[in-house]
Amino acid sequence: MAFASALHCRECGREYPIEPNYVCDFCFGPLEVTYDYDAIQKAISREKISDGPMDMWRYDDFLPVSRENAVNLGTGMTPLLKADNLGKELGLNNLWIKNDAVNPTYSFKDRVVSVASTKALEFGFETLACASTGNLAGSVAAHGAKAGMKTLVFIPADLEYGKVIGASVYGPTLVTVNGSYDDVNRLCSELADNNPWAVVNINMRPYYSEGSKTLAYEVAEQLGWRAPDHVVAPLASGSLFTKIWKGFNEFAKMGLIDEVTTTMHGAQAVGCSPIAKAYDAGVLHAKPEVPNTVAKSLGIGNPADAYYVLKILKEGGGAAVAVPEDEVGEGMILLAQTEGIFGETAAGVVVSALKRQAEAGVFDPDETVVAYITGNGLKTQEVVASSVQPINIEPNMEAFEAKVNITS
Amino acid sequence: MASRRVKITFPEVLVGRPLVYNLGSKFDIVTSIRRADVGAETGWVILELQGDEEEINKAIIWALEQGVRVDPIAGDVIEG
Ligand SMILES: Cc1ncc(COP(=O)(O)O)c(C=O)c1O
Numbered sequence: 001m002a003f004a005s006a007l008h009c010r011e012c013g014r015e016y017p018i019e020p021n022y023v024c025d026f027c028f029g030p031l032e033v034t035y036d037y038d039a040i041q042k043a044i045s046r047e048k049i050s051d052g053p054m055d056m057w058r059y060d061d062f063l064p065v066s067r068e069n070a071v072n073l074g075t076g077m078t079p080l081l082k083a084d085n086l087g088k089e090l091g092l093n094n095l096w097i098k099n100d101a102v103n104p105t106y107s108f109k110d111r112v113v114s115v116a117s118t119k120a121l122e123f124g125f126e127t128l129a130c131a132s133t134g135n136l137a138g139s140v141a142a143h144g145a146k147a148g149m150k151t152l153v154f155i156p157a158d159l160e161y162g163k164v165i166g167a168s169v170y171g172p173t174l175v176t177v178n179g180s181y182d183d184v185n186r187l188c189s190e191l192a193d194n195n196p197w198a199v200v201n202i203n204m205r206p207y208y209s210e211g212s213k214t215l216a217y218e219v220a221e222q223l224g225w226r227a228p229d230h231v232v233a234p235l236a237s238g239s240l241f242t243k244i245w246k247g248f249n250e251f252a253k254m255g256l257i258d259e260v261t262t263t264m265h266g267a268q269a270v271g272c273s274p275i276a277k278a279y280d281a282g283v284l285h286a287k288p289e290v291p292n293t294v295a296k297s298l299g300i301g302n303p304a305d306a307y308y309v310l311k312i313l314k315e316g317g318g319a320a321v322a323v324p325e326d327e328v329g330e331g332m333i334l335l336a337q338t339e340g341i342f343g344e345t346a347a348g349v350v351v352s353a354l355k356r357q358a359e360a361g362v363f364d365p366d367e368t369v370v371a372y373i374t375g376n377g378l379k380t381q382e383v384v385a386s387s388v389q390p391i392n393i394e395p396n397m398e399a400f401e402a403k404v405n406i407t408s
Numbered sequence: 409m410a411s412r413r414v415k416i417t418f419p420e421v422l423v424g425r426p427l428v429y430n431l432g433s434k435f436d437i438v439t440s441i442r443r444a445d446v447g448a449e450t451g452w453v454i455l456e457l458q459g460d461e462e463e464i465n466k467a468i469i470w471a472l473e474q475g476v477r478v479d480p481i482a483g484d485v486i487e488g
C-alpha cells in the first residue's frame with residue numbers, strides 16, 4: 001500500500017495534491033513527496049520487509065506507488081559486497097561495494113524509472129519521456145516497452161553510438177538534438193511544460209527521485225539493519241545523494257535502524273564539479289558551469305539539488321570531492337583489478353574519491369564505508385581502452401614461452 | 409499570453425546592473441521575482457516572464473547577450 005500523502009515545497013513548505021507537478025506555484029521551489037509516517041510505522045516491520053519480493057519493491061511502503069501495479073524489470077536488491085582487496089589497498093577493514101551496475105539496464109536509473117513509469121501509468125499518461133546522455137535513456141525506453149507506453153527520448157546529437165544503440169533497441173522515438181548543451185536543455189524543458197508527456201526527470205521528478213531511497217534501504221538491510229559510518233556516492237544533479245540520506249533517516253525515524261550518524265561523501269570529476277567547488281568555497285549555492293568531463297553521466301553543470309546536497313554536507317560533516325579527470329579511468333581500473341567489478345566512469349569517480357578520502361585519513365580503519373557503484377563499465381569502454389594490452393604470438397610453444405610472462 | 413519560468417545567474421561583473429528592470433522595460437513582458445539570492449560576487453533570480461511567446465524569446469536572447477546565464481528553473485534537465 002502507498003502512504004504518500006502530499007507533495008510539499010522544499011522552499012516554502014506549501015502543500016499540493018499528489019499530481020503530475022514538480023514546482024511550487026508560489027515560489028517556484030521544487031516539490032517533494034511526503035508520507036503519512038504514523039501509518040507507515042503501524043504497517044512496517046523488519047520481518048515484513050524481509051518477507052517481501054527480492055527486488056526494490058520490498059520497500060514499497062516508502063514509495064509513492066504500491067508494488068501491485070509496479071512496472072518492474074526486476075530492479076534492485078543488487079549485491080553489497082565486502083571489498084577486502086580494495087580495502088587492503090586503502091587501509092580499510094570494513095569497505096563495502098554496492099554494485100548497482102547489475103540492474104536490468106545496467107545502472108541505478110532503473111530504480112527511479114521504475115517508480116516514475118509506474119506513477120505515470122497511474123496518472124493515465126500514454127507517453128514516457130526523458131532527456132538523457134545514456135543511462136536514463138536506456139532505462140526509460142526499457143520501462144516504456146514493458147509498460148506498453150509510447151516512449152520519447154531526447155539525446156544530444158553527438159552522443160556515443162554505443163549509448164544510442166543501448167536506448168534504441170527498446171524501440172523509443174529517439175530524437176537527436178543539434179545544439180549546445182544549454183540549447184538542448186532549454187528546448188527539452190519547454191517541451192516538457194507544453195506536452196501531455198510524463199517526462200520522468202521533469203514533471204515526474206518528485207516521484208522519480210524517491211526511487212533512489214531504495215539504495216539506502218537495501219544497504220541498511222544488507223548490513224544487518226544499520227546505516228554505514230560513511231557513504232561515498234556520485235553527484236550529478238545531486239538527487240541520488242540526497243535520497244540516500246533521506247532513506248537512512250526514514251528507516252531510523254520508523255525505528256528500523258538506530259539513529260543515523262553516517263557521514264556522506266559526494267564525488268564529482270573536476271571537469272564538472274559545481275557542487276565540489278561550492279563546498280570548497282563554503283557556500284550553499286553552486287555556480288552553474290559548462291560540463292567538460294569524461295564522466296559524461298555526471299555532466300550536469302547546473303545541478304537541481306546542489307543546495308540540498310551542500311546542506312547535508314554542512315550539517316552532517318561530510319565532503320564533496322572533485323577528482324582529476326585522469327583519475328576517472330584509474331578508478332575504474334583499480335575497482336576492476338581489485339574487486340572484479342567493471343563500473344562506468346561514475347564508478348571511477350567514486351573509487352578515486354574514496355581513495356583520496358582514505359589517503360587523507362578521513363576514515364577510521366575499522367569504520368564501515370560503503371561506496372556506491374551506479375553504472376556499468378561496458379557503457380563507457382573508451383575511457384579504459386588503454387588497459388587493453390594483448391600479447392600477440394605465433395601458435396607454438398616457443399613463441400609462448402619467449403613472450404608470455406604471467407604476472408598476477 | 410505565455411508564461412516562462414527561468415533562473416538567471418549573474419557573474420560578478422553584472423551583479424550591479426538593473427537587468428530585471430530592463431527586461432520589463434525594453435520588452436513588452438511582465439517580470440515577477442519568486443526567489444533570489446544576490447551576493448557581492450554572484451547572484452541568481454528566479455523569475456516568471458509573462459507576455460507574448462515571441463517577446464519572451466526576444467527578452468531571453470537579449471539577456472543572454474548581456475552575459476548572464478538563463479536556465480530552466482528545474483536546473484539541467486539532461487541526465488546521465
Ligand atoms: C551512473 C550514474 N551515476 C550517478 C548519477 C547521478 O545521479 P544524480 O543526478 O541523481 O546525482 C547518474 C545520472 O545522472 C548516473 O548515470
Ligand SMILES: [Zn+2]
Binds near residue numbers: 010012028
Ligand atoms: Zn514554495
